[in-house]
Amino acid sequence: xxxxxxxxxxxxxxxxxxxxxxxxxxxxxxxxxxxxxxxxxxxxxxxxxxxxxxxxxxxxxxxxxxxxxxxxxxxxxxxxxxxxxxxxxxxxxxxxxxxxxxxxxxxxxxxxxxxxxxxxxxxxxxxxxxxxxxxxxxxxxxxxxxxxxxxxxxxxxxxxxxxxxxxxxxxxxxxxxxxxxxxxxxxxxxxxxxxxxxxxxxxxxxxxxxxxxxxxxxxxxxxxxxxxxxxxxxxxxxxxxxxxxxxxxxxxxxxxxxxxxxxxxxxxxxxxxxxxxxxxxxxxxxxxxxxxxxxxxxxxxxxxxxxxxxxxxxxxxxxxxxxxxxxxxxxxxxxxxxxxxxxxxxxxxxxxxxxxxxxxxxxxxxxxxxxxxxxxxxxxxxxxxxxxxxxxxxxxxxxxxxxxxxxxxxxxxxxxxxxxxxxxxxxxxxxxxxxxxxxxxxxxxxxxxxxxxxxxxxxxxxxxxxxxxxxxxxxxxxxxxxxxxxxxxxxxxxxxxxxxxxxxxxxxxxxxxxxxxxxxxxxxxxxxxxxxxxxxxxxx
Amino acid sequence: xxxxxxxxxxxxxxxxxxxxxxxxxxxxxxxxxxxxxxxxxxxxxxxxxxxxxxxxxxxxxxxxxxxxxxxxxxxxxxxxxxxxxxxxxxxxxxxxxxxxxxxxxxxxxxxxxxxxxxxxxxxxxxxxxxxxxxxxxxxxxxxxxxxxxxxxxxxxxxxxxxxxxxxxxxxxxxxxxxxxxxxx
Numbered sequence: 092x093x094x095x096x097x098x099x100x101x102x103x104x105x106x107x108x109x110x111x112x113x114x115x116x117x118x119x120x121x122x123x124x125x126x127x128x129x130x131x132x133x134x135x136x137x138x139x140x141x142x143x144x145x146x147x148x149x150x151x152x153x154x155x156x157x158x159x160x161x162x163x164x165x166x167x168x169x170x171x172x173x174x175x176x177x178x179x180x181x182x183x184x185x186x187x188x189x190x191x192x193x194x195x196x197x198x199x200x201x202x203x204x205x206x207x208x209x210x211x212x213x214x215x216x217x218x219x220x221x222x223x224x225x226x227x228x229x230x231x232x233x234x235x236x237x238x239x240x241x242x243x244x245x246x247x248x249x250x251x252x253x254x255x256x257x258x259x260x261x262x263x264x265x266x267x268x269x270x271x272x273x274x275x276x277x278x279x280x281x282x283x284x285x286x287x288x289x290x291x292x293x294x295x296x297x298x299x300x301x302x303x304x305x306x307x308x309x310x311x312x313x314x315x316x317x318x319x320x321x322x323x324x325x326x327x328x329x330x331x332x333x334x335x336x337x338x339x340x341x342x343x344x345x346x347x348x349x350x351x352x353x354x355x356x357x358x359x360x361x362x363x364x365x366x367x368x369x370x371x372x373x374x375x376x377x378x379x380x381x382x383x384x385x386x387x388x389x390x391x392x393x394x395x396x397x398x399x400x401x402x403x404x405x406x407x408x409x410x411x412x413x414x415x416x417x418x419x420x421x422x423x424x425x426x427x428x429x430x431x432x433x434x435x436x437x438x439x440x441x442x443x444x445x446x447x448x449x450x451x452x453x454x455x456x457x458x459x460x461x462x463x464x465x466x467x468x469x470x471x472x473x474x475x476x477x478x479x480x481x482x483x484x485x486x487x488x489x490x491x492x493x494x495x496x497x498x499x500x501x502x503x504x505x506x507x508x509x510x511x512x513x514x515x516x517x518x519x520x521x522x523x524x525x526x527x528x529x530x531x532x533x534x535x536x537x538x539x540x541x542x543x544x545x546x547x548x549x550x551x552x553x554x555x556x557x558x559x560x561x562x563x564x565x566x567x568x569x570x571x572x573x574x575x576x577x578x579x580x581x582x583x584x585x586x587x588x589x590x591x592x593x594x595x596x597x598x599x600x601x602x603x604x605x606x607x608x609x610x611x612x613x614x615x616x617x618x619x620x621x622x623x624x625x626x627x628x629x630x631x
Numbered sequence: 632x633x634x635x636x637x638x639x640x641x642x643x644x645x646x647x648x649x650x651x652x653x654x655x656x657x658x659x660x661x662x663x664x665x666x667x668x669x670x671x672x673x674x675x676x677x678x679x680x681x682x683x684x685x686x687x688x689x690x691x692x693x694x695x696x697x698x699x700x701x702x703x704x705x706x707x708x709x710x711x712x713x714x715x716x717x718x719x720x721x722x723x724x725x726x727x728x729x730x731x732x733x734x735x736x737x738x739x740x741x742x743x744x745x746x747x748x749x750x751x752x753x754x755x756x757x758x759x760x761x762x763x764x765x766x767x768x769x770x771x772x773x774x775x776x777x778x779x780x781x782x783x784x785x786x787x788x789x790x791x792x793x794x795x796x797x798x799x800x801x802x803x804x805x806x807x808x809x810x811x812x813x814x815x
Binding site for chain 2: 496
């Protein structure tokens with residue numbers, strides 16, 4: 092099942108990239124359109140039946156998911172500086188066509204840069220007539236040709252790799268404002284580098300690569316496929332094309348040095364240092380895919396609960412692969428050939444130690460700080476906070492408060508239990524109304540509770556907790572007005588709000604009284620932990 | 632920016648909806664027994680069903696969800712609840728229990744490293760960061776299985792789902808209360 096899931100993902104990446112291409116082909120310049128015109132026809136006829144990897148029924152849903160996921164990385168550049176999550180947001184399928192239009196602009200410059208390797212990949216897989224493209228049986232021959240055009244600029248590579256750390260949203264922005272030569276070079280080298288690696292190694296070792304992020308998962312799929320070298324190359328390349336398109340940051344960091352046909356040999360032979368660079372870059376690439384994973388996982392799970400294996404597999408692949416790499420780094424010079432092939436060449440930055448351990452440490456720290464940034468965006472009120480310790484403090488407080496709220500709410504529900512059965516059907520109907528547009532539920536709540544609760548930590552938690560809940564209550568009252576008043580009893584709409592908000596406070600007191608009346612004290616303190624401020628223990 | 636917020640909200644709402652569905656399923660399942668329970672037990676059951684629902688929306692894709700589910704399935708009385716909620720995903724309890732161990736074997740290096748590190752570190756020489764990491768590990772279900780970077784990822788996911796859970800529970804309880812008032 093896991094294999095199939097990965098193959099699905101693989102096929103879907105292809106399909107998604109091709110779909111994107113097909114949508115783009117209308118607007119793009121002629122040469123690019125020519126190059127791309129071949130893949131346009133692919134998804135319709137040749138790929139699904141001819142593709143050894145695609146699994147029919149589930150590939151569509153996955154293609155949708157991958158579509159939306161690939162779109163996620165091609166946001167409006169203006170939206171790049173939003174929260175880390177925001178830049179990775181994934182649309183529902185309903186909005187897919189619209190976003191494809193959005194993705195057009197972003198994809199354009201990128202396509203221009205990557206189209207040639209892409210074409211090679213597509214053409215290798217499907218020999219369609221195309222006068223612009225040399226159909227080489229051995230793609231290896233193609234790449235040194237293109238490699239010759241790329242100036243060796245390792246500093247650029249590190250810069251490009253560093254860009255990936257700042258999220259693929261920024262990457263999309265970079266693509267939208269073409270940086271001229273450096274940007275396509277990075278993509279070229281990355282694609283070529285992967286191609287190089289795939290060509291140079293037996294297919295079996297491809298499977299064993301500890302490769303960063305999703306690309307590793309894809310390459311594992313490649314290993315499982317028919318072991319024809321050209322097929323592997325094609326698959327790996329399609330893999331890269333897919334990943335190039337849909338995981339922008341991931342590909343960015345999978346940067347081999349320019350002139351990779353030479354450099355990869357160099358690094359391979361240069362022993363520990365080369366491995367360090369490889370691993371460092373790879374570890375860096377691992378950062379951003381996790382965010383993509385978060386987004387995609389959430390999206391996939393909420394959309395179709397049928398792909399949990401796939402998600403789990405992807406995340407496990409990612410975890411396993413990125414987890415292996417630090418160990419390889421510390422293993423240093425004793426690492427064998429196959430593992431290091433999956434790593435990324437990355438130079439140590441100027442003025443920093445090139446010790447394998449310190450490099451790995453640095454990469455690990457950067458990864459962690461990258462994720463802390465996301466947490467910062469998620470946990471309200473952390474924007475002004477700097478430093479890991481304080482950030483962790485805020486996160487811990489937030490998690491604790493959320494857990495306490497869950498306890499409190501469940502206690503509250505327990506007290507109103509006699510009416511529980513009556514309302515379950517009504518609640519099912521109300522679930523449909525949960526999709527209220529806009530910020531009614533989630534963001535105002537955390538943002539309003541944070542300034543209340545956290546700066547003066549122990550004492551104001553109680554009013555801080557109550558006020559945003561009151562504000563949230565107004566919105567459910569809107570919902571209720573629509574659903575409750577009609578079926579249940581006619582009620583003054585104007586007066587509905589007031590009894591409700593009053594009921595909230597009265598109910599709080601009721602809960603407290605009930606708790607104190609019926610249960611032992613420790614239970615009360617645990618259950619209504621948010622109410623008595625004396626019970627608020629906030630670890631510092 | 633506005634576009635992204637809408638997308639985030641849609642996805643967040645979908646998470647919430649999924650959680651609500653799971654939770655309702657669990658509540659319906661344990662409804663008959665709720666009447667005879669004390670308030671304490673009711674609260675525990677409700678909280679348990681909420682936690683399982685939250686983990687079910689993640690359906691085993693993350694460590695924390697698997698840890699939550701396995702924690703719930705240890706108790707046989709709760710296992711039925713898990714089975715009921717998870718029936719859509721066909722993750723029957725033994726699968727759920729098996730998955731953490733499967734994950735554990737894959738994570739064995741990490742777990743071992745983590746445990747070894749914790750043995751070494753807890754000699755009064757922790758810095759502030761280590762203390763907080765330990766606290767976070769205590770908070771997030773399954774936290775002790777994770778190393779630093781994984782911990783933060785899991786925390787991210789867990790926080791989002793907790794937010795969804797709290798929001799959904801709040802609206803539900805609000806509806807209940809208001810319905811109660813209306814009925815009165």
